[in-house]
Amino acid sequence: MAVIYVSMLLLFNGCSDLEKSREQSVDEMLLFPFNATKPIEAETVQFNAILLYFDGSFENISDVATWSSSQTSVATVEQNGTVKILTTGETLISASYMIDGHQFYQDSLLTVKENLLRSIIITPDAAAVPRGATQNFKATGLFEGGERYIITKLATWNSSDTSVATITKNLLYAKAETNATADINATTTITASLLSKVGAAVLTIDPPVLKEINITYTPISPTLSDNAVTFEANGTMTDGSSADVTGDVRWGSSDETVMAFDKVLLPNVATLYAAGDVNVTASEKTLFGVKETVHVEVLP
Numbered sequence: 091m092a093v094i095y096v097s098m099l100l101l102f103n104g105c106s107d108l109e110k111s112r113e114q115s116v117d118e119m120l121l122f123p124f125n126a127t128k129p130i131e132a133e134t135v136q137f138n139a140i141l142l143y144f145d146g147s148f149e150n151i152s153d154v155a156t157w158s159s160s161q162t163s164v165a166t167v168e169q170n171g172t173v174k175i176l177t178t179g180e181t182l183i184s185a186s187y188m189i190d191g192h193q194f195y196q197d198s199l200l201t202v203k204e205n206l207l208r209s210i211i212i213t214p215d216a217a218a219v220p221r222g223a224t225q226n227f228k229a230t231g232l233f234e235g236g237e238r239y240i241i242t243k244l245a246t247w248n249s250s251d252t253s254v255a256t257i258t259k260n261l262l263y264a265k266a267e268t269n270a271t272a273d274i275n276a277t278t279t280i281t282a283s284l285l286s287k288v289g290a291a292v293l294t295i296d297p298p299v300l301k302e303i304n305i306t307y308t309p310i311s312p313t314l315s316d317n318a319v320t321f322e323a324n325g326t327m328t329d330g331s332s333a334d335v336t337g338d339v340r341w342g343s344s345d346e347t348v349m350a351f352d353k354v355l356l357p358n359v360a361t362l363y364a365a366g367d368v369n370v371t372a373s374e375k376t377l378f379g380v381k382e383t384v385h386v387e388v389l390p
Contacts, residue, residue, distance in 0.1 A: 115143055115144060115190070116141050116142070116143055116144075116189055116190075116192070116194065117142045117143060117144050118141075118142050118194070118196075119139060119140065119141055119142070119151075119185070119187060119194040119195070119196045120139075120140045120142060120196060121137060121138070121139055121140075121183070121185055121196045121197065121198040122137065122138045122140065122198075123135070123137065123198065124198045125198055125199045125201075126198065126199075126200055126201070127201040127202075127203060127206075127235070128175065128200065128201070128202055128203075128237075129202075129203060129204070129206040129207065129231075129233045129234070129237075129239070130175055130177070130178055130202050130203070130204055131206075131207065131231060131233070131239055131241055131244055131284070132175055132233075132237075132239050133174070133175055133239075134172055134173060134174055134175065135165075135172075135173045135175065135200070136171060136172055136173070137152070137157075137167070137171040137172075137173055137183055137185070137198065138150055138152045138171055139151050139152050139155040139157075139171060139185040139187065139196070141187070141189070141194070151187055152170055152171040152185075153169075153170050153171075154187065155171070155185040155186065155187045156169070156185065156186045156187070157169055157170075157171060157183070157184065157185050158183075158184045159173070159181050159182070159183055159184075160181050160182040160184070161179060161180065161181035161182075162176075162181075163176060163177065163179070164176060164177055164178070164179035164180065164181040164200075164202060165181050165183070165200060165202065167183055171185070173200065175202050177202065178202045178203055178204055179201075179202055180199060180200065180201050180202075181199075181200050181202075182197045182198070182199055182200075183197060183198050183199075183200050184196070184197040184198075185197070204285075205285060206233045206234040206235075207231050207232075207233055207241075207284060207285045207287050208232050208233060208234060208287070209231075209232045209287055209289070210229055210230070210231055210232070210241070210245065210282055210283070210284065210287050210288060210289030211229070211230045211231075211232065211289055212227055212228070212229050212230075212280065212281075212282055212289040212290060212291040213227065213228055213230065213291075214227070214291060215290075215291045215292070216291060216292045216293075216294075217291070217292075217293050217294070218293075218294040218295075218296045219255075219266070219268050219293060219294070219295065219296060220268075220295075220296045220297065220298050220299040220328045220329075221268055221269075221270060221272055221274065221295050221296065221297065221298045221328060221329040222268055222269075222270045222298055222301075222327065222328035222329030222330060223268055223298075223299070223328040224265050224266060224267045224268070225255075225265070225266045225268075225293060226263035226264070226265055226266075227242075227247075227257070227263060227264045227265075227266060227280055227282075227291060228240060228242045228262075228263055228264065229241050229242045229245045229247075229264070229282035229284075229289055231284065231287075241282075241284055242259060242261075242262065242263060242264055242282070243259060243260070243261055244284055245259075245264075245282035245283060245284045245289075246282070246283045246284065247259050247264045247280070247281070247282050248280070248281045248283070249266065249278045249279070249280055249281075249293075250278050250279040250280075250281070251276070251277075251278040251279075252269075252278075253269055253271075253272065254268065254269055254272045254276045254277065254278035254293070254295060255267060255268045255269060255272070255278050255280075255293055255295075256269075257280055264280075264282065266280055266293055268293075268295055270329040270330050271329075272295045273295065274295055274296070274297055275294065275295060276294070276295045277292055277293065277294045277295070278292075278293050279291070279292055279293075280292070280293055298327035298328045298329040298331060299327065299328055300325045300326075300327060300328075300333075300335060300374060300379070300380045301325075301326050301327055301328045301380065302325070302326040302380065302382070303323050303324070303325055303326075303335065303339065303372050303380055303381065303382035304323070304324045304325075304326070304382065305321060305322070305323055305370065305372050305382055305383075305384045306321070306322050306324070307319050307320060307321045307322070307370070307384070307386065308320055311387075311389060312362060312386065312388050312389065313365075313388070313389040313390065314362055314364070314365060314388065314389070314390060316362060317361065317362055318359050318360060318361050318362060319349065319359070319360045319362065319386065319388075320358060320359050321336070321341060321358045321359070321360065321370060321372070322334070322336045322358065323335045323336045323338075323339050323358075323372045323382075325338075325380075335372075336358050337357070337358070338374075338375070339372040339373055339374060339375065339381075340357075340372070340373050340374075340375050341353075341357055341358055341360070341370070341371070341372055342370070342371045342373070343360060343368055343369075343370055344368050344369040344370075344371075345366065345367075345368045345369075346363075347363060347364055347366075348362070348363060348364050348365070348366040348367070348368045348388055349361065349362050349363065349368055349370075349386070349388060350363065362388055364388070365388050365389060365390040366387075366388055367385065367386070367387050367388075368385075368386050368388065369383050369384070369385055369386075370383065370384050370385075370386055371383045
């Protein structure tokens with residue numbers, strides 16, 4: 091009888107230890123960041139709920155935890171821990187999670203303040219742009235504590251010389267559009283300002299570059315009896331001006347059994363060999379340069 095009693099006691103204690111082990115396999119739940127102060131310019135802050143296990147391992151449960159904000163007028167929180175800042179003030183960001191019948195809970199005080207901006211950095215801080223082309227800029231704010239946030243859409247942008255370039259902003263970039271009549275090597279200072287802090291970059295005008303190619307050829311309806319076709323390329327530059335770029339582009343034929351270019355003596359003249367369809371391409375002699383293609387039908 092004593093043996094049966096001892097066995098039952100061991101079995102009971104074993105079940106109790108198993109249940110206790112399962113319940114206490116999670117040591118605690120942590121929130122990051124904890125008791126954080128953020129600038130209102132941050133707009134959003136990602137909070138993470140972490141389960142810390144007794145064996146030292148951990149698990150991010152931000153997507154499955156239940157989140158709440160004590161002051162939704164200050165900030166709201168989505169059900170993945172993303173906090174949307176609305177105004178200055180304080181709010182408790184809380185997360186809870188049930189595992190093995192045990193409820194884990196943790197909160198973090200989020201303080202939202204103004205005037206934490208220390209400086210503004212514009213990238214690029216210097217750029218040389220072909221006349222008539224555009225250049226994108228972005229502004230990064232360096233805040234108290236060393237944190238950085240993109241403030242491009244919050245900042246006020248200006249160009250010191252609008253005859254050189256004007257600047258407008260969208261959600262991602264501030265776009266400087268150079269003036270088509272600006273002098274080569276002219277400069278303007280691009281500034282981004284917010285909360286009395288100013289960042290600056292220098293924009294310089296380079297000579298215009300090729301933007302588009304228009305191909306023409308004669309005769310317009312070539313036949314084998316014509317023997318050859320002469321091609322010309324007219325370029326449209328970034329500032330809207332035009333230029334003859336016939337000798338500056340590389341000419342190519344998609345089917346050299348129909349027509350082929352003399353790449354040495356007359357690079358823009360194609361000799362005809364057979365009737366058929368062919369694509370002729372004029373491309374800049376630079377990597378990733380502008381190119382244009384026309385379809386030519388050679389008649390018998």
